[in-house]
Amino acid sequence: MKKISTSVxxxxxxxxxxxxxxxxxxxxxxxxxxxxxxxxxxxxxGTSADFPPFESLKNGKIVGIDVEIAKNIAKKLGVKLETDxxxxxxxxSLSSLMFELKNGTIDFMASGFSYTEERARxxxxxxxxFTASQEIIVKKNSEIKEPNDLSGxxxxxxxxxxxxxxxxxxxxxEVVRFDKITDxxxxxxxxxxxxxxxxxxxxxxxxxxxxxxxxIPKNLTEESYSIGVKKGNTKLLKIVNEVLLEMKQNGELEKxxxxxxxxEYVEESKSFFExxxxxxxxxxANTLKITFFAAIIGILLGVLMASLKVASKSNKRMKIFDVxxxxxxxxxxxxxxxxxxFIMYYVIFSRxxxxxxxxxxxxxxxxxxAYVCEHVRAGIEAIExxxxxxxxxxxxxxxxxxxxxxVPQAIKNILPSLTGEIISLLKETAVVGFIGVMDLSLAGKKxxxxxxxxxLPLFIVAAIYLILVAGLTFIHKKIExxxxxxxxx
Amino acid sequence: MIVIKNLSKQFCVNGxxxxxxxxxxxxxxxxxxxxxxxxxxxxxxxxxRCLNLLEIPSSGQIIFEGEDITSxxxxxxxxxxxxxxxxxxxxxxxxxTVQQNITLAPVNLKLLTKEKxxxxxxxxxxxxxxxxxxxxxxxxxSGGQQQRIAIVRALAMNPDxxxxxxxxxxxxxxxxxxxxxxxxxxxxxxxxMIIVTHEIGFAKQVGSRIVFMHQGEILEDETPEEFFENPKxxxxxxxxSKVL
Numbered sequence: 001m002k003k004i005s006t007s008v009x010x011x012x013x014x015x016x017x018x019x020x021x022x023x024x025x026x027x028x029x030x031x032x033x034x035x036x037x038x039x040x041x042x043x044x045x046g047t048s049a050d051f052p053p054f055e056s057l058k059n060g061k062i063v064g065i066d067v068e069i070a071k072n073i074a075k076k077l078g079v080k081l082e083t084d085x086x087x088x089x090x091x092x093s094l095s096s097l098m099f100e101l102k103n104g105t106i107d108f109m110a111s112g113f114s115y116t117e118e119r120a121r122x123x124x125x126x127x128x129x130f131t132a133s134q135e136i137i138v139k140k141n142s143e144i145k146e147p148n149d150l151s152g153x154x155x156x157x158x159x160x161x162x163x164x165x166x167x168x169x170x171x172x173x174e175v176v177r178f179d180k181i182t183d184x185x186x187x188x189x190x191x192x193x194x195x196x197x198x199x200x201x202x203x204x205x206x207x208x209x210x211x212x213x214x215x216i217p218k219n220l221t222e223e224s225y226s227i228g229v230k231k232g233n234t235k236l237l238k239i240v241n242e243v244l245l246e247m248k249q250n251g252e253l254e255k256x257x258x259x260x261x262x263x264e265y266v267e268e269s270k271s272f273f274e275x276x277x278x279x280x281x282x283x284x285a286n287t288l289k290i291t292f293f294a295a296i297i298g299i300l301l302g303v304l305m306a307s308l309k310v311a312s313k314s315n316k317r318m319k320i321f322d323v324x325x326x327x328x329x330x331x332x333x334x335x336x337x338x339x340x341x342f343i344m345y346y347v348i349f350s351r352x353x354x355x356x357x358x359x360x361x362x363x364x365x366x367x368x369x370a371y372v373c374e375h376v377r378a379g380i381e382a383i384e385x386x387x388x389x390x391x392x393x394x395x396x397x398x399x400x401x402x403x404x405x406x407v408p409q410a411i412k413n414i415l416p417s418l419t420g421e422i423i424s425l426l427k428e429t430a431v432v433g434f435i436g437v438m439d440l441s442l443a444g445k446k447x448x449x450x451x452x453x454x455x456l457p458l459f460i461v462a463a464i465y466l467i468l469v470a471g472l473t474f475i476h477k478k479i480e481x482x483x484x485x486x487x488x489x
Numbered sequence: 490m491i492v493i494k495n496l497s498k499q500f501c502v503n504g505x506x507x508x509x510x511x512x513x514x515x516x517x518x519x520x521x522x523x524x525x526x527x528x529x530x531x532x533x534x535x536x537x538r539c540l541n542l543l544e545i546p547s548s549g550q551i552i553f554e555g556e557d558i559t560s561x562x563x564x565x566x567x568x569x570x571x572x573x574x575x576x577x578x579x580x581x582x583x584x585x586t587v588q589q590n591i592t593l594a595p596v597n598l599k600l601l602t603k604e605k606x607x608x609x610x611x612x613x614x615x616x617x618x619x620x621x622x623x624x625x626x627x628x629x630x631s632g633g634q635q636q637r638i639a640i641v642r643a644l645a646m647n648p649d650x651x652x653x654x655x656x657x658x659x660x661x662x663x664x665x666x667x668x669x670x671x672x673x674x675x676x677x678x679x680x681x682m683i684i685v686t687h688e689i690g691f692a693k694q695v696g697s698r699i700v701f702m703h704q705g706e707i708l709e710d711e712t713p714e715e716f717f718e719n720p721k722x723x724x725x726x727x728x729x730s731k732v733l
Contacts, residue, residue, distance in 0.1 A: 396598060
């Protein structure tokens with residue numbers, strides 16, 4: 001950045017725009033083809049790891065029946081492609097899985113995924129490998145003996161599950177939705193509701209623990225789980241089906257399912273910190289990584305923009321930069337960071353890169369740059385006119401004047417507001433969870449979703465943010481002390 | 490060396506045009522020490538600042554070493570490198586040490602290597618008796634010391650002409666002498682200088698030519714002897730009667 005002339009700068013800005021246009025125009029590449037998988041040396045499975053025993057988090061790793069099947073797919077593909085394929089797993093929400101599959105970020109999805117017509121429009125389904133049932137739990141003395149008896153009764157379901165949508169669609173009963181399945185069981189025991197509709201293996205678990213409840217023998221409905229691949233990727237689909245067939249024929253599938261359905265597996269638990277510290281650590285690392293690089297981009301961009309804006313005031317030829325910088329700060333400061341993040345990741349990045357962390361860094365870098373620019377501009381305008389005149393009277397270029405004299409003084413003026421900007425940047429990055437980056441906030445939310453106990457993980461996450469901010473404040477104080485050096489001798 | 494033709498400058502204050510310089514014509518030859526005096530608001534500083542384009546003239550020409558600096562083709566930074574400027578308020582860079590203040594321009598303009606520039610800085614600092622302050626920051630120096638450093642900073646560019654804009658006005662009385670003696674020294678060594686000042690005694694001593702400005706015009710342009718012994722203009726007589 002040091003030695004570029006005005007024309008090169010203009011060129012760079014034009015390039016920047018062309019790059020975006022190009023990114024928008026060119027077609028997304030299909031990274032899921034077998035040859036692509038081979039050249040990458042890994043195959044990426046997408047899953048939403050909150051559905052034991054198919055997929056769940058254990059000691060920082062995703063385990064479960066779907067993972068075992070995926071391992072077999074990777075092995076089989078490895079033989080076919082003559083490379084040792086590494087199995088990578090991305091943990092995403094169910095709704096973004098479909099998008100990522102379409103986008104080519106993941107090669108296939110295995111997430112207790114059942115067939116619907118709507119889904120089939122976007123995804124090719126493999127043969128089914130497991131049939132799950134929705135079953136009905138009632139009190140032992142209940143008058144409900146079979147599914148038809150549910151009509152007109154109060155039915156408890158877990159919000160957003162297959163049971164929820166099934167009962168809602170039936171329409172002849174009052175559906176009471178609970179966030180947690182345990183709450184619905186309490187409500188059932190207390191007599192607030194008449195029955196709970198839940199998937200078969202959870203039903204078995206609950207009934208075995210509650211002596212006054214039982215499962216009615218007839219299933220309400222059944223659904224089959226399949227593996228999804230990108231629509232049209234028939235080669236991969238064929239291999240997945242071959243693997244499933246082999247596993248069914250040699251009994252491996254049954255063995256895996258049985259071993260994961262074992263109650264002791266489900267019951268096994270470790271201390272909170274042993275089990276969940278990996279998320280917290282990953283969360284801290286990602287939050288810091290995004291904040292650090294975004295701050296660097298933001299400061300460089302902000303200082304550059306502010307210098308251009310100030311220089312354009314005294315030089316008519318640079319008027320265009322004034323317009324450009326004003327445009328940039330208005331757009332960036334006038335729209336929510338989250339919307340910018342979505343646009344960056346889902347629109348711009350979907351064609352060029354699939355790394356959400358990079359998208360987050362660039363978004364927050366550009367976002368922060370606008371704020372830094374305004375801080376720096378105010379800091380520059382607070383500097384005496386004599387400093388500019390002295391520099392100009394020596395015949396040095398505007399660039400040297402800015403970078404060696406004005407900006408260093410301005411930075412000193414604005415250090416407090418700049419630290420404030422970085423602190424708010426650190427906290428603002430909490431929204432990156434929306435594009436699937438496991439940052440500190442998402443780590444807290446994830447743990448909460450597994451433990452059903454919100455207080456501890458959320459307080460821990462809040463405390464860590466506080467510590468990070470305190471660390472930034474400490475660094476700020478140190479820098480300020482060092483900068484004071486020139487105030488007295 | 491510098492030829493000024495029909496130089497005019499007007500400012501626009503609150504929508505009202507104010508003529509600060511009216512058709513100034515004069516010529517400064519190499520080695521001359523031109524001292525500009527006159528009441529405040531007479532346009533002395535504006536005139537000086539027009540010479541290195543810190544103020545852009547509204548009309549007229551300034552020809553410096555054969556080149557019209559008011560034309561748009563003029564390389565303004567090249568021109569300024571040849572003209573050292575000393576300000577009333579010193580304007581040292583507070584974020585740099587004394588030595589860095591002096592070497593910044595020659596090194597960044599690639600006129601000198603860093604080592605060479607530092608050597609020259611030390612030599613010049615020795616001339617003004619401030620070698621010991623080379624690593625100090627400006628805020629720790631007195632006004633007189635700061636102004637001497639500012640002169641050294643301008644000298645390090647090896648200018649053809651030096652412009653002084655009231656170099657002692659912001660100084661405590663006991664510091665005026667140390668700065669003036671540095672300027673006198675320069676004058677003795679043959680530097681071309683244009684000095685705006687209120688120090689009449691100093692003007693008499695250093696100037697080879699005294700210019701009196703009033704309301705944007707040059708009323709008197711004489712040798713010091715002629716100017717002080719035998720003023721012609723009524724306004725000059727009145728001014729001198731007040732200050733002498």
